[in-house]
Amino acid sequence: MKTRIVFFIFILLASFYTFNHFKFKKSNHNIWDLVSSKSSIILELDDPFIQYNKMLKSSIIEKSFTEIKNDFDAFNLFLNNNIESFLNSNKIIISYFKLSDSKLEPIYTSYKGALDIDFIFKKIKESGVGIKERKFNNQIIYESIIKDKNYTFSIIDNIIILSKNSLLIEDAIRTKANSNLQFKKNESDLFSQVKIRKDIGNLYINHPDIFDLLNIDSKNNLISFIQKIIPKKSFFDMKLEGQMLRLNGFSSFSSESFNKDKSRHDSIIDILPYNTISYININSTNEKNFFKFNKKNIIEKFSKNYKLEIGRAIIENSKSNKYDEIVILKRKPSSDFQKTDSLLYDGIFKLDDQELNEIINNTDKQDNREKFFIKIEDYILISEQISSLIEIEYNIKKNKSWTKKLNISKFKNQMNESHNISVVLDYSRFTNNYNSKINLVSFQMSLIDNKLYTSLNMSNKDNVTEEFSNENIVKEFIAKNNLIIKPKIIFSHLDNTPEVITQDEKNNIYHLSKEFNLIWSDSIERINSEIYSIDYYKNNKKQILFSSKNKIYSYDRKGNPLTGFPIKNPSESNIEHLNVIDYDKSKRYRIITSHDNGEIYFLDKSGRKLDGWSPMKMEDQLVQEPLHVRVRGKDYIIILLKNGTIYLKNRKGSDYPGFPIKTNNDFTNKIRINISNSPKNSVIELLSDNGTLYKINLNGKIVLQRDQFRPEKYSKFKMIEDPSGKSNLIFSYDKSYIYVYDKRLSFDNINDLKFQYYDLNKNTKYFIITDQRTKKTIFLDKDLSYKLKSVDNENKISLIDYNKSINIYKSINNIISMIEIKK
Structure with missing residues (x-):
């Protein structure tokens, strides 16, 4: 059961x-x-x-x-x-x-x-x-x-x-x-501890039997750890409050004794990753108790450098669809770790502290596996999987965390504010029992007079259905002329709220506040690249950087051009693609341009050409901007040409062994990259226009080459990626239909369509199609069923999951607006 x-x-x-x-x-x-x-x-x-x-x-x-x-x-x-x-x-x-x-x-x-x-x-x-x-x-x-x-x-x-x-x-x-x-x-101690007013009835639980019934092999280490830290038996008084079942009581202790302690506020829960499935928090005011709660011997010097609090979470790795464990610790402000933190790349550090390995290990066996971490304010987030840390860091930059979800936020408000041990589960995902009506479960314990006061809360899944309201335009801005680009969302350095960059057909650029008030405007050339957020002056203030076919622009939040900008096109050929690289998170940016004639330039952030790339001449045009990844301390520049040749180069422009690789296929689809712990396991995914899928590792080996099922003789294929890089969608099309698996949807103007894909979470994914001729945008799932009401729109949309709602930014004619869809 x-x-x-x-x-x-x-x-x-x-x-x-x-x-x-x-x-x-x-x-x-x-x-x-x-x-x-x-x-x-x-x-x-x-x-x-x-x-x-x-x-x-x-x-x-x-x-x-x-x-x-x-x-x-x-x-x-x-x-x-x-x-x-x-x-x-x-x-x-x-x-x-x-x-x-x-x-x-x-x-x-x-x-x-x-x-x-x-x-x-x-x-x-x-x-x-x-x-x-x-x-x-x-x-x-x-x-x-x-x-x-x-x-x-x-x-x-x-x-x-x-x-x-x-x-x-x-x-x-x-x-x-x-x-x-x-x-x-x-169990006479349970009966002697009954001091809580009865409501519906009393409940007595033998926890090991319940854990055995869950039978969750994929997370058995965590289950074993939870069983170790939770007492064997508990008494609860039961209360029902609407969608919540509340159980409050006491748990029986083993013979071991604890020092006097106090329950404490959970300082970690609000930085948990968006894709968290389960979470354990242990904290204490007493060092002896802290290590007893963790079933560990006291580690000397730990409390000098770290708070007596640890968070453990199981997260779903969207790249691999596997479950990874992360551990979160809070460093004391007085600690100086700069000399011992071993930077690998892009804010990813290698964990060299063996004492930390001991408390991180949730088993009784020695664990010598490599671990890595990122820094978020005073916290370090530790994992064996680099790809998980990269995804976490991306979501945090996008202001996406677990407690920003509406159901998690509501449930958190019903939990005790302080505890010594807390366990929170997304029940159906944790148990893989998606038919269960349970949504969330929390189990919290506080040490009181060497007894454990215990509370258990359950919420009903019916409280979390994602039913969306009709179109509700809550913000609107009228530009001087018709708008021509997708609204670009940036997050303000003032309060981390979403702001918007857009441009009209007369090339006026607009920077709008969260409330859609105009911050600044300027008349420039037409933007033809992604709009990047940078910290040019290294003062935690954001600027934007982008290109037109002739120039590279950068503005601060007040609309002032940065010193030295705009930078003139380094080539006689038009700029076709632009990228910004920050190799080691030092904010010593590198600007990459690629051009209609196949040239590639690397510039420093002031516009000076760099050796090896001034220019590098390719034999064909590029499908997209050159991409950068770092694995095991090495930098890799990935270049895909329209003729199907893929290059992998180092910072100086030299080819890595095994590259270039010629696929002899035509490409218009962008690359997808899956980063792992080594070049061998890090994979570049390519999909040719005729449907051949390639997976190539960074050692130059083609680990997969497979033709996709072709529904019609002349079908072409597209691969579109979620903006976060979390996942992608592959579909095919011909003159009349779009195909996903065995489903199809008819259109009479395929060439007028723009495609997007957003993966917000496991149950919320949107295949978005904008018809520029009819000026309509539709929202589908992977079965090509309609998920949301269509909206009037003619450019690509932007979509964010923000503050208990899904916000859709759209534009039609000279009006940009934001639709708020409450969850």
Whole structure:
């Protein structure tokens, strides 16, 4: 059983078979005497009928009760609509036993009260079903098969027990006779700690059994670590609040003792990557406790350099669709790590500190694998996968973090603000159980008087459906003339809010604020490149840099041209492509231009030509701007020509071994790059116009060459990439149709279409097509089904996931506007 609140689906079954025709009275015997210490989950309910109706009113479990509600209504009809009088003023305990790795089996225990057993027997016989009886340890066990299901019950004194598994009935009889087998005696500390007001009922959980049921092989290291740090058993008081199930109580401790401590605020959760699946935070005010919580021996000097806080997260690597673990630590401001941080490239450092390796390792085995990290303010984010760190850094620059998601933000606000241990799970993704109705789960613990105060929250997935509203233009700016380029989003250095750069047909450039107020405007040549954000003066203030066919421009936020700009075209041929490279994140930028005649120039940031590239002459035009990657400290410049030849060069312009490679195919599709830990595993992906897919590593080896399925004889192929580089979409087209897999969509003007692809998260991906003739943009999924309402638009759009909404920036005629789609 792998769904949320699994125990709820049987809550009323005991009522159906044990409370029938008479009002109940509690006896002096305690039903806890029959509850076994082997129970995995125990649910204790007073006034079951009242609690049942409360649960039905709560949307968090309403859908789980559909079938049981039907049974309840039928049984109520069987009792002449008089079931309420038989369920009031009683108590029921439902105990679940783990009988296999995938199943929990319930047994129901309650006071018999004035229940007339003869009446029950009579009603069952009237249904044409027989009853067998046998003795076990001098107690009578009754068994009956109803609709191919076995039901077993017994009456001990004036307590009745019921289960579909006779072994559980026998276990309850043994437990009653031997107090050493009883849950309450073995876990007396949980009962003594009950100081919380009851609401729906009480819940007792044996955590190891629940983790075993999850059976998540892909994340077994994390599961093992969570099991190590979480106590074995917990007591909770249950409350339902709309979409939230709240459990609060205490957890049992092992024999080890802890120093006095305080719960602390989680300073890491707000910088977690956007693609986080699970997260563990451990923090303390006491060094001894901190290492005990982490199940590690004290590491000397750790607390001198780092805060006593560690975050561990499982993230989904969009490049590989695999799960990677990252560890986050917070450095103390007084620490100086510049001498020990070993820079590899582009802000990626190699972790050389072996003491950190010890606390990062979440297993009991020695871990000597290489690890890398990036710096975000006072934090370091550590991973074995460089590609994960690159993606994290990109998303942070785009102001995308886990808690910026609407459902995560809402859930975080419901959690405790401070703790010593906190676990947060995106349940369906973490368990790979996408049919589950659970959305998010948190488990938080705080050390109070050597006891663990524990809270567990669950949210319903129904609260997170991404249903979008109709078009809602919330911001608008009217330019002097018709607009001609895609709105470019940049993030302000003042407050990191999105601002817009655009241009009209008379070549006026506009810089707009977040509120679409004009910051500055200038009349220049037509922009023909990407618009890059740079920090030219290394003062954490942003400028923009771009090109026209004759010049390279750069402006600060006030609209002032930077010193030395515009830079004149270094070639007699028009600038066709532009790129900006920052080799080692030193902000000593290199400007790359490629030209109609195949020339490539490298310039320093003041415009001076660099040796080896002044120019480099290629035999054909380039498909796109030359690209740069750094792997293991080496710089690679990737150049793809339209004739299908691919070059890989170093900073001086020399070819790497194995290059150039001639594919003898025509190319108009841009390159996609998958960076890994080594040149061998780092791959360049190419798709020719006729549908041949190549994967070439940086050692010059073609590791894959495969022809795509061609739906029609003259089909051509396109590969478009999400702006973040996270993923791509391959599709084909002919004169009349666009094809994705076995789906197709008809158009009568393919040549007028502009294509884009945005991958916001696992469940939100948009294939965007803009028809410049009809001035319409449509939003599709990979099945070519419509995802959003079409919008009036004639240039490519920009789209960002920002501040609990999806913002679409579009332009038509001389109007640029922003559509806000609430999640």
